Amino acid sequence: MEKTVDRGFHSRFLLLMEYSSLTVLKRVPVPGRRSRLSRGHILWFQAKLFKHTLVLTLFIGMSFFANNRDLYATDPQSWSLFASRGNRIDWSALTQQAASAEVVLFGELHNNPVAHWLQLQLMQSLVLSGKTQTTVRQNQWCLGLEMFSTDQNAVLAEWSKNLINDNSLENDIRLWPNYKTDYQPLLHFARSRNFCIFGSNAPRRYANLVARKGFDALADLPREALPWLPRLPIDFDPEIPSYKRMQQMKSAAHGSHGLPWLAQAQALKDATMAWQIRRRIIANQRVLHINGRYHSDNQEGIVWYLKRMRPDTQMITISTATQSDVSTLQPTNYDLADYIIIVDESFPGSY
Numbered sequence: 001m002e003k004t005v006d007r008g009f010h011s012r013f014l015l016l017m018e019y020s021s022l023t024v025l026k027r028v029p030v031p032g033r034r035s036r037l038s039r040g041h042i043l044w045f046q047a048k049l050f051k052h053t054l055v056l057t058l059f060i061g062m063s064f065f066a067n068n069r070d071l072y073a074t075d076p077q078s079w080s081l082f083a084s085r086g087n088r089i090d091w092s093a094l095t096q097q098a099a100s101a102e103v104v105l106f107g108e109l110h111n112n113p114v115a116h117w118l119q120l121q122l123m124q125s126l127v128l129s130g131k132t133q134t135t136v137r138q139n140q141w142c143l144g145l146e147m148f149s150t151d152q153n154a155v156l157a158e159w160s161k162n163l164i165n166d167n168s169l170e171n172d173i174r175l176w177p178n179y180k181t182d183y184q185p186l187l188h189f190a191r192s193r194n195f196c197i198f199g200s201n202a203p204r205r206y207a208n209l210v211a212r213k214g215f216d217a218l219a220d221l222p223r224e225a226l227p228w229l230p231r232l233p234i235d236f237d238p239e240i241p242s243y244k245r246m247q248q249m250k251s252a253a254h255g256s257h258g259l260p261w262l263a264q265a266q267a268l269k270d271a272t273m274a275w276q277i278r279r280r281i282i283a284n285q286r287v288l289h290i291n292g293r294y295h296s297d298n299q300e301g302i303v304w305y306l307k308r309m310r311p312d313t314q315m316i317t318i319s320t321a322t323q324s325d326v327s328t329l330q331p332t333n334y335d336l337a338d339y340i341i342i343v344d345e346s347f348p349g350s351y
Contacts, residue, residue, distance in 0.1 A: 079343045086329035099129035103315040107293030111349035115320045116182045143190040146291040148199025150228040200276035211265035230275035274305035
């Protein structure tokens with residue numbers, strides 16, 4: 001893809017430079033026969049110049065990325081898209097299949113900016129497909145997020161209806177540290193396009209409870225806690241490879257101490273997310289779900305639970321991984337998902 005830069009950006013930049021210079025200079029006292037440029041005037045001028053320089057710098061950065069974000073997100077030098085067995089494919093092939101699915105599970109690396117830009121691009125494509133493809137069901141799209149829990153959905157609903165502002169959302173919900181850079185743009189776009197927005201994860205306190213005491217501890221929860229969780233008891237297969245690896249790594253690191261039921265806590269999150277997705281499907285909605293790749297890689301986690309809850313779900317999965325060479329898919333990344341985004345490992349993370 002040929003890289004192009006918006007020429008209008010340069011024009012706006014030059015105009016702002018000219019305006020800023022005139023704004024500063026016209027207020028500087030001009031020394032004449034009866035006046036001298038005092039030290040106070042010089043300091044005042046330096047402060048004004050610094051202020052306007054800072055404004056210009058911020059403007060340059062924001063304008064550059066605002067006008068060229070798609071350039072970076074689709075730069076073939078930074079990332080590539082593959083089918084599960086390594087065939088390189090176009091982004092349009094993914095978006096076309098996503099537009100006809102009931103559920104799209106986007107497994108991300110939480111700190112990967114390319115993945116977050118592509119999530120936004122995918123949302124934009126889903127909106128366009130609903131306007132142009134008469135063969136696609138016109139059901140409402142929902143944005144589901146692992147980053148929010150089920151007990152926060154009332155606040156999310158209020159925000160999505162513009163009943164509360166961003167400050168209230170940030171004060172009432174414990175947000176991830178990279179929320180503003182990586183997830184806030186998704187929420188704002190979803191709200192502007194009438195996506196329903198929901199948190200899908202189990203509340204942290206219950207995941208922590210299970211990590212310490214196992215699934216059996218959920219039986220002691222008060223009745224008021226049950227609406228935030230799927231129906232109990234929760235199925236659990238300790239032989240699922242991702243759970244098995246997690247428990248083995250935890251045991252090797254901590255022995256009998258720490259969190260002995262960590263794999264069950266992970267399963268609680270997966271089951272809760274699958275349950276929340278199923279609720280939207282049976283309400284004739286479709287779901288783009290954003291989650292860490294570990295929750296959906298290799299058709300495990302959310303996928304395993306959703307297939308048990310609703311076997312005929314029309315679902316596609318996406319995963320994100322990094323490699324030093326993005327031109328081919330390494331065999332270690334085969335079959336992670338239906339579609340695999342490979343990002344140059346030198347690309348800086350958001351944290």
